[in-house]
Amino acid sequence: MFFSKRVFFSTIGLSVVVGSSGWLVVKSAQEQISHGELPAHFIENTAEGLRYEKYDQKGWLQYSLYAKQGKRFYNQDAVLSEVNAEFFSKDQNDKPWYITANNADVTNNNNNIRLYGNVIMQRQANGNSSPAIKITTEMIDYDNNKDDLNTDKLVTFTEPGTPNNTVGLGLSGAPKKGNFTLLKNVRSYYAGQNAKN
Numbered sequence: 067m068f069f070s071k072r073v074f075f076s077t078i079g080l081s082v083v084v085g086s087s088g089w090l091v092v093k094s095a096q097e098q099i100s101h102g103e104l105p106a107h108f109i110e111n112t113a114e115g116l117r118y119e120k121y122d123q124k125g126w127l128q129y130s131l132y133a134k135q136g137k138r139f140y141n142q143d144a145v146l147s148e149v150n151a152e153f154f155s156k157d158q159n160d161k162p163w164y165i166t167a168n169n170a171d172v173t174n175n176n177n178n179i180r181l182y183g184n185v186i187m188q189r190q191a192n193g194n195s196s197p198a199i200k201i202t203t204e205m206i207d208y209d210n211n212k213d214d215l216n217t218d219k220l221v222t223f224t225e226p227g228t229p230n231n232t233v234g235l236g237l238s239g240a241p242k243k244g245n246f247t248l249l250k251n252v253r254s255y256y257a258g259q260n261a262k263n
Contacts, residue, residue, distance in 0.1 A: 108140040116146065120176055122211070128210055129153045133170070145170040149181065153210075155242040161190045163241050177210045187241070188226075196244055200224045203237070215239045221248060229257040 116136040120128045133146035149170045153163040168183025182205040191198045202224075204258045206217040223232040223246075232255075234248025 075260075079179045107136050110140050111138040112136065113138075118176070126156065127154055131170075142175070144176075146170045146172065153208075153241060160242070160244075161192050164188045181206050181208070181211070189241075192244065197228075198226045200226055201237075201246075206237070208241075213240045213242045215241055220247075223248075224257075231255050231257055 096225045113136045114134070116131075116133045117130045118133075120131075122128055129151055131146070131149065131151040133150075134148035136144055136146045138144045147169050148258045149165070150169045151170075153165065154160075155162070165181065165185070167181035167185045170182070171180040172178070173180075185203050185206050187199075187201040187206075189199050200223070201221060203217055204219045204220045205213060206219075208215045216236075218236045221234055221237045224230065232248065232252065234250065234252040236249030237246060238249060239246035
């Protein structure tokens with residue numbers, strides 16, 4: 067009989083300890099949330115079929131983005147997968163850029179975007195002096211506020227409908243203005259031929 071009482075009181079004591087510990091963990095998490103002390107990588111929201119649009123202060127659409135899946139973190143950064151986006155120029159006559167990528171990281175209040183994994187940027191012809199362009203690379207960073215696009219990866223420029231191809235290592239550009247510079251090892255060639263200097 068003494069043994070049974072001891073086991074009974076030990077079990078109650080253990081239950082109190084476990085219950086108190088659980089309560090402290092919950093209270094600690096609540097305190098962290100109320101004081102903004104959650105780790106930056108804490109996931110706040112997840113979404114399927116996410117659509118996001120960013121407008122400037124005058125109400126002009128800067129970009130529209132669709133992702134198959136998205137995760138928004140406590141620090142307001144987001145990670146997206148299977149991304150399709152349109153980036154618009156301030157000039158309404160300019161054609162938008164259509165961009166696809168396997169993944170994207172969105173930071174700095176949705177102004178900075180890192181696209182990675184099979185990145186393809188395309189724009190239709192923008193008049194006689196601005197032919198259609200297709201740019202492919204594996205990773206590219208874009209600052210929407212500064213219209214600054216850059217990468218240190220291999221980049222291929224093609225003009226759809228023509229055999230013209232240009233490749234180079236690294237890129238700096240301003241898509242809204244249509245300015246691009248390949249940084250080094252630049253080679254041009256026609257489709258079906260080997261790359262030539």
